[in-house]
Amino acid sequence: MAATRQRSSQRSAQSRPLPGKLPKDDLVELLRRMMLIRRFEQKAAEMYGRGRIKGFLHLYSGQEATGVGAISALRSDDYIYSHYREHGHAIARGIEPRAVMAELFGKETGASRGRGGSMHIFDRSKRFMGGYAIVGSQMPLACGTALACKRLGSDSVAVAILGDGAVNEGAFHEALNLAAIWQLPVLFLCENNLYGMGTHVERAAAGAEIYRRAEVYGIPSRQVDGMDVLAVRESVGAALDKVRKGDGPAFVEALTYRFRGHSMADPELYRNKDEVAHWRTLDPIERFKSVVTRARVLGKKQIDAIEESIEREIDEAVRYADESPFPAAESLPEHVYADAATDVGADAAEPAAAPEQSRKAA
Ligand SMILES: Cc1ncc(C[n+]2csc(CCOP(=O)(O)OP(=O)(O)O)c2C)c(N)n1
Ligand SMILES: [Mg+2]
Numbered sequence: 038m039a040a041t042r043q044r045s046s047q048r049s050a051q052s053r054p055l056p057g058k059l060p061k062d063d064l065v066e067l068l069r070r071m072m073l074i075r076r077f078e079q080k081a082a083e084m085y086g087r088g089r090i091k092g093f094l095h096l097y098s099g100q101e102a103t104g105v106g107a108i109s110a111l112r113s114d115d116y117i118y119s120h121y122r123e124h125g126h127a128i129a130r131g132i133e134p135r136a137v138m139a140e141l142f143g144k145e146t147g148a149s150r151g152r153g154g155s156m157h158i159f160d161r162s163k164r165f166m167g168g169y170a171i172v173g174s175q176m177p178l179a180c181g182t183a184l185a186c187k188r189l190g191s192d193s194v195a196v197a198i199l200g201d202g203a204v205n206e207g208a209f210h211e212a213l214n215l216a217a218i219w220q221l222p223v224l225f226l227c228e229n230n231l232y233g234m235g236t237h238v239e240r241a242a243a244g245a246e247i248y249r250r251a252e253v254y255g256i257p258s259r260q261v262d263g264m265d266v267l268a269v270r271e272s273v274g275a276a277l278d279k280v281r282k283g284d285g286p287a288f289v290e291a292l293t294y295r296f297r298g299h300s301m302a303d304p305e306l307y308r309n310k311d312e313v314a315h316w317r318t319l320d321p322i323e324r325f326k327s328v329v330t331r332a333r334v335l336g337k338k339q340i341d342a343i344e345e346s347i348e349r350e351i352d353e354a355v356r357y358a359d360e361s362p363f364p365a366a367e368s369l370p371e372h373v374y375a376d377a378a379t380d381v382g383a384d385a386a387e388p389a390a391a392p393e394q395s396r397k398a399a
Pocket of ligand 1: 122170171172173199200201202203206230232233234299
């Protein structure tokens with residue numbers, strides 16, 4: 038099955054959309070975001086090694102095309118629920134690298150005020166509703182937000198990003214079933230990187246390809262080359278259009294690969310070097326660099342300049358995280374629960390709906 042998955046990954050790479058479909062600035066931004074995430078993750082690994090980051094750290098390197106492609110297709114008023122490998126999603130959504138780095142350091146200036154750490158990046162202003170460490174738990178939460186959007190008569194969509202490891206959880210099936218029964222505006226994006234910790238997907242998930250599981254619930258689903266940023270953007274964009282129109286949920290499986298171990302504590306004894314080397318030849322950043330240079334969107338000098346500015350941005354993110362204070366001990370009970378008086382319904386961007394409409398929409 039792994040061979041089938043790799044073949045389909047290469048097939049869709051050949052039929053990827055032409056870069057000319059997008060304005061030049063958008064193409065450059067897709068590349069820059071992927072490069073920013075890669076450099077961020079390299080630096081995070083270094084900081085972990087130096088003891089600046091405590092606890093778990095799961096790196097996203099290798100999967101950048103999936104996160105950047107998918108999130109670039111969203112509107113700013115859509116919602117994202119992610120898993121614990123979410124630094125890349127947070128940065129793709131526009132959360133500043135320094136706020137993500139400070140969160141990794143456990144600092145007060147972090148996206149979650151240092152309370153969440155690597156696995157719980159949250160930014161309400163970006164409708165980035167958190168990374169979740171309980172595998173599959175983000176899926177019912179995204180359904181809840183999708184239900185709220187529907188009842189409010191808004192055309193925002195909730196997106197749940199999950200790993201292949203989530204597809205055998207009860208929450209996965211409960212969420213798909215509920216989303217289909219209630220025709221919720223939710224998009225499920227499965228990042229199939231072939232492993233859940235040290236277990237290959239074939240040893241964990243029975244049956245055919247993952248995306249076909251959604252068919253059982255009558256949810257339209259598709260598979261895409263998750264190493265190709267334009268293909269992901271197009272696939273997720275097409276699925277989103279349907280969800281937004283009121284056609285109910287959709288499911289996209291992106292075939293991708295993590296270049297690093299599951300977490301920083303992983304000796305990687307479960308996969309061989311040839312497999313890793315094969316996937317490295319599909320590096321989404323190198324591939325997209327060659328797409329944009331062949332299309333004469335960017336030259337080598339311009340790519341080097343982007344790299345240099347990213348280097349400065351990441352260095353500044355580390356400096357900011359380093360110099361920021363830890364939360365004061367007496368403030369630890371703060372920001373744990375929502376303040377009902379000020380938080381609930383305080384989202385100014387949410388279109389208000391008349392109660393009558395809300396009832397009809399539900
Ligand atoms: C409900 C639940 N069961 C088990 C775990 C332990 N666990 C942490 S990560 C992980 C693997 C998840 O793999 P996947 O969803 O493929 O995500 P990836 O790490 O590949 O991004 C498991 C089983 C957990 N966190 N939650
Ligand atoms: Mg996985």
